[in-house]
Amino acid sequence: REAVSTHPTTPVRPAPARLVDCRNPNCPRIILTKKIPHIYVALSYVWGEPQPHMTTTRNIAKYMHSIDMEHLPQTILDAIQVVVGLGLRYLWIDTLCIIQDSTEDRDREVAQMQHIYRDAYITVIAASASKVSDGFLHTRPTVLTAHDATLPFALPNDAGFGTLWANNLGAAITYDRWDEPTSRRGWCFQEYLLSPRALIFASHTLHYHCQR
Numbered sequence: 001r002e003a004v005s006t007h008p009t010t011p012v013r014p015a016p017a018r019l020v021d022c023r024n025p026n027c028p029r030i031i032l033t034k035k036i037p038h039i040y041v042a043l044s045y046v047w048g049e050p051q052p053h054m055t056t057t058r059n060i061a062k063y064m065h066s067i068d069m070e071h072l073p074q075t076i077l078d079a080i081q082v083v084v085g086l087g088l089r090y091l092w093i094d095t096l097c098i099i100q101d102s103t104e105d106r107d108r109e110v111a112q113m114q115h116i117y118r119d120a121y122i123t124v125i126a127a128s129a130s131k132v133s134d135g136f137l138h139t140r141p142t143v144l145t146a147h148d149a150t151l152p153f154a155l156p157n158d159a160g161f162g163t164l165w166a167n168n169l170g171a172a173i174t175y176d177r178w179d180e181p182t183s184r185r186g187w188c189f190q191e192y193l194l195s196p197r198a199l200i201f202a203s204h205t206l207h208y209h210c211q212r
Contacts, residue, residue: 015037016040018030018098020091028080030064041088041120042091046130047132049131051132053067053072055098056100063096067096073133074132075133075135079124079126092120098110114190117190123192123195129201140205180203195209197209198210
């Protein structure tokens with residue numbers, strides 16, 4: 001929130017046509033925004049496999065009432081959890097917010113993708129997930145050897161301590177985002193570049209990225 005207040009962004013286009021309302025995270029639903037601006041989180045991820053319960057002309061009326069959580073893959077479930085954890089309400093996901101069997105709707109919404117990610121409050125990037133059923137809120141591995149060292153540091157606001165670890169050459173372990181599944185997708189690369197702010201759930205770390 002500090003980054004938002006010091007580096008504000010102003011939406012340049014109306015809101016996406018639809019968003020997922022996560023106010024009740026156990027019963028998400030699709031809402032029509034009527035182009036009224038909303039504060040929302042965008043999800044950037046790799047499909048990697050079919051999504052049989054995506055929004056279609058046949059189920060959109062039902063999904064506007066509620067979406068069965070058992071039908072949602074883990075990456076989308078994790079994204080809903082992140083939205084709630086950030087104290088926000090709305091989430092934009094392509095598979096749910098675009099009517100997938102409507103050429104007219106797909107063409108209209110895909111043409112707005114650059115604005116959808118540019119105007120998002122923050123983008124959640126599921127960088128470590130190679131397919132949508134993987135999820136990204138798993139425990140990250142810490143790979144240490146007998147010659148490595150860990151350095152504790154105090155977290156802000158008396159939140160406890162974190163740990164920085166270094167290898168036996170004395171170099172801090174760095175993160176190369178090009179090794180992640182999302183780095184092999186052109187759509188995800190575009191979404192990363194367009195997002196003013198992003199939470200990147202990488203294989204070994206969580207990163208915050210701000211264009212400013």
